[in-house]
Amino acid sequence: MPKLLDEAAIVRYREQGYAAPLRAVEAAQAARWQADLVRCCGQAERLASAAGIRQPSNRIKPYLLFPWAAELVRSPAILDAVEDVIGPDIMIFHTTIWWKPAQGEGFVPWHQDGTYFGLEPFEHVTAWLALTPSTPEAGCVRVLPGSHKRGQLPHADHKNPDNMLSRGQTVQAAVEEAGAVPLVLAPGEFSLHHTLALHASAPNHTAQDRIGLGISYIPASVRHVGPTRLSATLVRGVDRHGHFDLEPRPAAEADAAARATHADSINRFWVASEGIPEMQLVH
Numbered sequence: 528m529p530k531l532l533d534e535a536a537i538v539r540y541r542e543q544g545y546a547a548p549l550r551a552v553e554a555a556q557a558a559r560w561q562a563d564l565v566r567c568c569g570q571a572e573r574l575a576s577a578a579g580i581r582q583p584s585n586r587i588k589p590y591l592l593f594p595w596a597a598e599l600v601r602s603p604a605i606l607d608a609v610e611d612v613i614g615p616d617i618m619i620f621h622t623t624i625w626w627k628p629a630q631g632e633g634f635v636p637w638h639q640d641g642t643y644f645g646l647e648p649f650e651h652v653t654a655w656l657a658l659t660p661s662t663p664e665a666g667c668v669r670v671l672p673g674s675h676k677r678g679q680l681p682h683a684d685h686k687n688p689d690n691m692l693s694r695g696q697t698v699q700a701a702v703e704e705a706g707a708v709p710l711v712l713a714p715g716e717f718s719l720h721h722t723l724a725l726h727a728s729a730p731n732h733t734a735q736d737r738i739g740l741g742i743s744y745i746p747a748s749v750r751h752v753g754p755t756r757l758s759a760t761l762v763r764g765v766d767r768h769g770h771f772d773l774e775p776r777p778a779a780e781a782d783a784a785a786r787a788t789h790a791d792s793i794n795r796f797w798v799a800s801e802g803i804p805e806m807q808l809v810h
């Protein structure tokens with residue numbers, strides 16, 4: 528018995544590689560989270576430590592630092608929809624805050640998330656939660672229906688300061704852009720896209736920042752293929768597999784324990800990405 532999607536929506540997800548729009552929370556809750564996010568993650572640049580070492584960004588895995596973000600990624604409606612497509616034992620592997628400033632040139636090229644995570648099998652699903660209106664004018668995510676059935680496609684780095692992916696990773700296969708579907712979301716709504724679904728987004732040409740979070744959920748049975756032991760957060764069900772070290776929930780906002788967990792988790796991810804050249808660093 529599905530929890531949030533109906534049977535037809537689950538079939539559509541399997542056929543088309545995405546589901547949208549779905550309601551996570553009311554607009555008022557989205558506005559509260561937006562205020563928290565701006566307060567805690569407004570600083571875009573990664574400050575270097577005294578030793579010149581790059582610090583982990585608050586815009587990556589914020590659920591390890593901030594209780595409000597830990598609550599956000601455990602939103603019952605999101606977990607219900609995720610459970611409908613990947614089953615009841617659910618972990619969070621990664622999360623990125625996607626913040627496009629008003630009238631900015633930042634864009635995301637066509638890519639598949641699965642290319643960069645080193646996970647198998649390809650069962651990871653991204654939930655993209657809108658905290659501000661995400662429309663074509665604001666550069667919402669666009670997805671190519673059915674593209675997840677093409678399997679893992681080759682990608683190459685195309686460096687460009689406006690490319691929001693860390694290395695500019697772009698798919699090298701033909702993309703029939705005319706068939707792309709914009710995932711239009713109101714604040715508090717979310718979409719799901721399959722880890723192999725081709726997706727992209729254009730610059731934000733509106734007067735308001737476009738802010739959302741891409742939350743990467745995996746079934747506990749999925750494992751990382753590289754030699755580095757990674758950590759992940761169990762958010763529903765049971766971990767019967769032990770493929771990851773389990774991350775604790777933050778007790779207080781960015782306290783020392785939360786900072787240590789966050790830094791350790793991201794450091795392992797960086798180490799893993801060096802071992803697996805295809806892995807990107809921030810997505």
Ligand SMILES: O=C(O)CCC(=O)C(=O)O
Pocket residue numbers: 625635640653655666667668726727728739740741742
């Ligand atoms: O937010 C965007 O524009 C891109 C998001 C994305 O690529 C993702 O969530 O996988």
